[in-house]
Amino acid sequence: MNSSQVEAYLRRIGAEHPQEPTGRALRELQVRHLRTVPFENLSIHLGEEIVLEEERLLDKVVGRGRGGFCYELNGAFGTLLAALGYExxxxAARGYADEGRLGIPYDHLALRVRTVEGETWLADVGFGAHSHHPLSYAEREEQVDPAGVFRVVAAGPDAAGVSGGGSAGSGDLDVVRDGSPQYRLETRPRVLGDFAAGVWWHSTSPLSHFTRSLVCSRVTEDGGRITLSGRELKTTAGDGARATWELETDEEVLTAYRERFGIELDRVPTVRNRNRNRSRNPDS
Structure with a gap:
């Protein structure tokens, strides 16, 4: 990633170039990323290829002003952080589904980030409704965040008072939000190409929540969230107040993508697989 690409990315998220790769700067970068780059699965329903290569990810997020799902968002964000001097x-992680079941291997991509102060953080801009701030990787007590109370705990049966939902590898961690497990994190470092099978499955399987529904969502300035799911536009304010609108025409949908999320589309995406319309809910 060259210097012009770094500056373009920082402009994309409205962030200043940090003087040093500190924890404070990481927190600011993550919040700004969540507010400006939407969590969205539109490529799946528009027939667009998803390629896990740094240049392709940067072109989508920075050049085309789009968002993506975890592999794309955290893949691109990790590239930016490395260019800024972070380690x-x-x-790899596996999301928790109903009844404590774990998702497929390489179900999710998250980032372990080390700063110039020697701190280690879990950064994640690609899990829908999740922590607004990086989580301390080593802290095992509660971590209060605008999105809830989080814990990073050793994985296993009844970890953090919940069912483990599957066998835990050596050193695996559970990320828990408000007492509910979100995903099980492996601690072995991976490379971007390792997640290709996860991208393929989530993009093609009729069992994947991403092929069954449309979602485009981001954090708002007041700490709330705005989400467009098909034709339903939903806002949740920072104080918890909710509002929902049903968009009636294609033009209203395209305008919402453009004005609310900065995404320019020439046609309205439609769900590929309508058999089981259930998704990971960014507003949950």
Whole structure:
């Protein structure tokens, strides 16, 4: 990633170039990323290829002003952080589904980030509704965040008072939000190409929540969230107040993508697989 690409990325998220790769700067970068780069799965329903290569990810997020899902968002964000001097490792995770079941291997990509102060953080801009701030990787007590109370705990049966939902590898961690497990994190570093099978499955399987529904969502300035799911536009304010609108025409949908998320589309995406319309809810 060259200097012009770094500056273009920082402009994309409205951030200043940090003087040093500190924890404070990381927190600011993550918040700004969540507010400006939406979590979205539109490529799946528009028939666009998703390629896990740094240049392709940067072109989509920075050049085309789009968002993406975890592999794309954390893949691009990790590239930016490394260029800014952070030590970045890609970690594989498996999301928790109903009844404590774990998702497929390489279900999710998260980032382990080390700063110039020697601190280690879990950064994640690609899990829908999740922590606004990086989580301390080593802290095992509660971590209060605008999105809830989080814990990073050793994985296993009844970890953090919940069912483990599957066998835990050596050193695996559970990320828990408000007492509910979000994903199980492996601690072995991976490379971007390792997640290709996860991208393929989530983009093609009729069992994937991403092929069954449309979502485009981002954090708002007041700490709330705005989400467009198909034709339903939903806002949740920082104080918890909610509002929902049903968009009736294609033009209203395209305008919402453009004005609310900065995404220019020439046609309205439609769900590929309508058989089981259930998704990971960014507003949950």
């Amino acid at each position: 970045v490792e890609l970690l």
